[in-house]
Amino acid sequence: MDDDELTTVLEDAGLSPYQAEAYVTLLGLGTASATDIAESCDVPDPRIYDVLRDLESKGYIETFQQDSLTARARNPDDVLDDLRSRSDKYLNAAESIEDRWNQPEISDHEVSIVKRFDTVLNRARELIETAEHQIQLGVNTDQFYELAPELHDALERGVNIKLCICTGPDEEIPDVADIERACTEARHRKIPSPFLVLIDRTWTCFAPHRHSVSEYGVLVNDRTHTYVFHWFFITCLWEIWDTVYTERTPETPTSYVDLRHAIRDIEPLLDEGATISATVRGYDTDTNERVNLSGTIVGVDYTGSTMGRKDPIPLAQLAGRISATLEVDGDRYEVGGWGAVIEEIEATQIIVTDVRHQ
Structure with missing residues (x-):
């Protein structure tokens, strides 16, 4: 690193341009009078005394009287510790900037x-x-x-x-x-x-x-x-x-979190005339309040049902609108899957608790 680069770094570390230049000059001279320092750098003669006093107060140099005011650089340990500390702060700041750039705060939607x-x-x-x-x-x-x-x-x-x-x-x-x-x-x-x-x-x-x-x-x-x-x-x-x-077994209850997978199993049972008891957990699509209802599944409907069902139902037939009808104490609720809007309930879990065949 040449003198100009070192001077620039010292300015970044908090020294004034005159202070940085005088300090770099003194490092090269070893011990020198204020006059010799001023002659070896661009610090004006009238300013050199103030510059040296400021450098001494910052711990960079020490001065003493020998015919005239004379200065020499102090042991640089303290200066080096300060510079390394500043370096660590820059590195930490760089890492923080990188982390924040890579992981922005996530807001809704x-x-x-x-x-x-x-x-x-x-x-x-x-x-x-x-x-x-x-x-x-x-x-x-x-x-x-x-x-x-x-x-x-x-x-x-x-x-x-x-x-x-x-x-x-x-x-x-x-x-x-x-x-x-x-x-x-x-x-x-x-x-x-x-x-x-x-x-x-x-x-x-x-x-x-x-x-x-x-x-x-x-x-x-x-x-x-x-x-x-x-x-x-x-x-x-x-x-x-x-x-x-x-973890699923042939015994009930069987739990589903996707209505499409539930209907794949439920529709054949309904076709056989089975009575299917179930609990539906989810959200009211009007109020977004939690719902927990237990009753009987009495029907299913999906867009692809007119295509003619095969066992198992192809996934393509379940890609459109899909719903199940849950009867609870004489009241009927239309239950939809993920993103339900038309139906009364968006189901997050369907638990088949009992299947009784005629």
Whole structure:
């Protein structure tokens, strides 16, 4: 570093231009009179005495009388500590700026693009910790273990968790015992996939798979956009892949968080004349108040029903409007799925508590 660069840095550290120049000059001279210092730099003679006194008060130099005012640089330990401290502050400020740029504060109904995958992973972890109803996620094995503690806690709270493990040809899936502790149901996709976590039908955390050319992430706090990612999860990460674990058994009660999957099982039973008792939990679509109703499912309806049903019902037939009718003490309620508007209730959970055949 030459004299000009060092002078500039010292100015950034708080010295005036004259002070910085005089100090750099004195470092080169060792010990010198005020007159010699002024002659060796651009500090005017009338100013040199004030400049030296200021440098002495800051701890950079010491002065003494020898025929004339003479100065020498002090041991630079204190100066070096000060400069290093300032350097650390600049580094901390740089890191803070980078973190804030990569992880902007998320407000309602916002889609944010972030630079680093770690930002997406950490946000997913935070959201899993506060999930109330439902989590859907597609992750590789390493990502699963990163999120496993939070998934385990969410499962203990009663959150329904659908997990898709996505692996390459030579990658192993997690141990089934670990999977059981972290989800309601798990499937295995034998193709690498983007990182995807959906929380309570509102939040999406998405990042391209690790073989992607560029690293970035998308954080979404919006029900409509999250619904699009939900269909990506259903069609690409769930529907066609083998089940490796499920807590569901042939015995009732059977719990569903997606009305479409519930109707797949319920419609054949209704066709056989069965009486289906169920509890529906969700929200009143007019008031947004929580609803918890128990009664009998007496009918189902969906846009694709006129196409002619096959067992099981193709997913395409359930892609439009879909509803179930719940009878409670003589009153009937229309129950819709995710994003229900026309129906009276948006269901977040359907629990089939009993099935009685005629």
